[in-house]
Amino acid sequence: MLAFSNSPPPPEEKIKHKGGSESYVALVWRRLKRSWTGMSGLVLVILLLLMAVFAEFVAPLDPKATDTGFAPPQVISFHDKDGNLVFLPRVYALVETTDLDPVTFQPIVGPDYDHPRLLGLFVKGDPYYMFGLIPGNRHLFGATDGGPVHFLGTDKFGRDVLSRAIYGSRISLMIALTVVAIVTIVGTTIGMISGYFGGVLDTWIQRFVEVVLAFPQVPLYLALTSLIPVTAPTNVFLAFVIIVMSALGWAQMSREVRGKTLALARIDYVRAAMAIGATDRRIILQHIFPNVMSHVIVAVTLAIPSVVLLESFLGFLGFAVKPPLISWGLMLQDTSTYSVIGSYPWILSPVAFVLVTVFAFNALGDGLRDAIDPY
Template identity: 70%
Template sequence: MHQSGPENANETPIVASRHGSGNETYASLVWRRFRRSTMGMIGLILVCMLLIMSVFADFFAPMDPKAANLPFAPPDLIAFEDPNGNFSLIPWVYPIGDTGEFDPVTYQPLTGAVKDDPTPTGFFVRGYEYQMLWFIPANIHFFGSTDGRPLHLLGTDRMGRDILSRGILGSRISLMIALAVVALTTTVGTLVGITSGYIGGRLDAWLQRFVEFVLAFPQLPLYLALTSLIPVTAPSNLFLSFVIFVMSVLGWAQLAREVRSKTLSLARIEYVRAAIAIGATDRRIILRHILPNVLSHIIVSVTLAIPTVVLLESFLGFLGFAVKPPLISWGLMLQDTGAFSVIGSYPWILAPVGFVLVTVFAFNALGDGLRDAIDPY
């Protein structure tokens, strides 16, 4: 007997000939539908660029993120003209400095581009040394100054460190935290949800009471309390591992509840009952019939959970409870924005917010596109 409706949309991970060729797989159908989503494709491209940037962060960083120069230096001006005023395909960088003039109203010194001694730039230039992929010595950078002078395209922070380079390096920690937390929460939430929904009975009742207990916690005070347990003198790797552990412990319950509800509906479908009737093991039923049909929901949940963790890490980092120096993350960089006077005088220190916004938009757009492509209903 063939059912219709939303439950029947995900009955099998393999095909549906009504969409085209009978040899077309479910994955190719999803990809074909996903390509029609403009926002989904933009999100996919941005996510790929973010992941590449985080893996090869040192290569894309034009400056040493730990090198100190002039504190709170404004962003340099990029111009496609040489010192003689002629057009140049290779951009020149003009530092922002005192022009020698004063504002007629406030009598404050005016700043502008200093064109007396511009900095030539180029691609694939030599700079500070680093370990590509953590074991290959290298000193080639994607973009930077060709004469070795400082280059601050987004300005510097209160310690005189380049904000752009620190933002690129910070993507490695922020995205690593997000991916690790989502991987753990997805694994635990999927196992608990499928086990609870498929086995049912008393086990289901006890597991759901525990899920409700976890969901009932006020998460923000608990985050602050748990992360405060690690002393400030603890190694950075230990503190980072504890932060990932705390976020994972408090983040799996919602997905477990969603997977359980889908498992309950799938367990009533005819082919699952037929598999039970012919003596199929629970392991085979879960792996061959139930898990493939909840996988689409899990994939979408993963893409939508990553920006949530990025925002949470940024917020906790701003409060000083996520990442400790010498590690770099977007949340840690936002600690310099804690005073309104600093933001008013040096607005460029808000640049890490741009990294967070682009990441959240990219993963949300990718998740929306996947949701529409995977579930046509």
């Protein structure tokens, strides 16, 4: 007699079944998890995006609030004024002393050991409106008494550098993500059309792409952005900068996608789809586009750092963002003279945010490239 059992299958059968049903996304994720650089880039990218979205909550102070002129960063201490170890971290407020700087003849700013400020998480501080709608006054970190704490010092107007850098991430990343989104959509569409149809259409499209690639981008950026009057609204200026960057950036993406499409259009299953009468739209969307997306995803993660660096460079020259908006490039305008850098080196702090952003997206792009590569 045959005996029927409801017992579960052996473990090796489960593993085989699970491996056989693994999707392409799950396979890429499993490969990405093996790369410590890719995972570190992914974590940093997520943290940067969360910081930009919830800048009002993360920033300890109002970025427009002013204090005393240039003030050095306040160091977190676990000791009281007598040198005894304490449990709660604290900073000491900076006050002007009676001593004068022998070079600038300005009063020397020093810590006030008699009035420490205790630090904490989720403290009350300057009021704000999250997303312009939700009122709040809680901040991720800061002084428990709600007083100002300058972890990265202040600029020439006494504004907190750390808070301005956190708010600046919103504009810098928004410009980068918007430009890359437009470049990806336009470049991918034109590249697939050019590579799939070929012939005269491909010839004319590629001649136009070569004309766009032949332009020296940085001088053209400066020339086009200088056409905007100084009195133009900040939103108009920002939109024009995004349009200029997008108009000059799609050509390289189009050339790369065209090369991939030319190779895919000659594969057997694409020719078989043509033979059975499938429409061009169906072939492009169902067969070519999914195979091109792996390259596009990697190209996007590697293009974002380039746009961040370009925005920082243009902002440093005054051609990207105008006040009252805040960006990393605009903050670096204060470093235009060597004397300021030598006397107040902490105003170079936005450079660290740019470097972290570039590293994060480059590391994520390298990890995705290795995870997506079938070979």
